[in-house]
Amino acid sequence: METQLRGALLDWLRADPLLAAQLNAIDDESPVRASPPWLGIATSASADWSTKERMGREIRIAVELQTRGDDGSADAALVSATEKRVNAMPREQSGFELITIRFLRARAERRARNLRSILLEYRFRILETPTE
Amino acid sequence: MIGTNLIGARIASGLSRRLTAKAGQLATTHAENTIRSAHRDSGRWRNARLLWPLFVERG
Numbered sequence: 617m618e619t620q621l622r623g624a625l626l627d628w629l630r631a632d633p634l635l636a637a638q639l640n641a642i643d644d645e646s647p648v649r650a651s652p653p654w655l656g657i658a659t660s661a662s663a664d665w666s667t668k669e670r671m672g673r674e675i676r677i678a679v680e681l682q683t684r685g686d687d688g689s690a691d692a693a694l695v696s697a698t699e700k701r702v703n704a705m706p707r708e709q710s711g712f713e714l715i716t717i718r719f720l721r722a723r724a725e726r727r728a729r730n731l732r733s734i735l736l737e738y739r740f741r742i743l744e745t746p747t748e
Numbered sequence: 749m750i751g752t753n754l755i756g757a758r759i760a761s762g763l764s765r766r767l768t769a770k771a772g773q774l775a776t777t778h779a780e781n782t783i784r785s786a787h788r789d790s791g792r793w794r795n796a797r798l799l800w801p802l803f804v805e806r807g
Contacts, residue, residue, distance in 0.1 A: 646794060661796035661804050676800055680793060727790060735793050737800075 617673045617712055618662040621740060624709050625677065625702070629655065632701045638694060652684040652731060653694060665741055672743040676720070681734045695722070695734055702738060715741045770802055777801040 622644060629635055630642045641650035644657055658680040665672035681698060683691050699719065707714045720737040727733055777798055784792040797804045 658794045659796045659799065661800060663803060676803060678799055
């Protein structure tokens, strides 16, 4: 279910016209070859969140945005667009249902070669779609 | 009465042990994060154990 959610989240982010226009890559891992700005799923982990009738997972996903330059306002706009997009993810997905999406925390740091990285951490709670 | 106190003491002891283990784990992760941060290791953000130590343990 964790892999399914990661895939659905990536598809959803890639389908955003604003993000697609401004980012060079939106990848499942931090892209090695893409030049900034790019967005990638830095890591994820899951734990059981099942009910008596339905299998469920609590999944944490960290999304990393890497940019270059000193323009903090451009970064802020990208972060804001990413957050809005994640929160607007459709609750009904193929194979599972999103019960809650919660932003946990964010952090940012400056890196070598004028790079800036921003990490956004989320908690998703999902239940498998019941079979008829 | 004595039996109830014994059960209470065992529960408190178990809780204390679990809290101590969690605190130890958090301290270890914090130390590792500090060292990696000092070495500018960007990989620490790509390691679930370092981001959510107690959650990864639970999973």
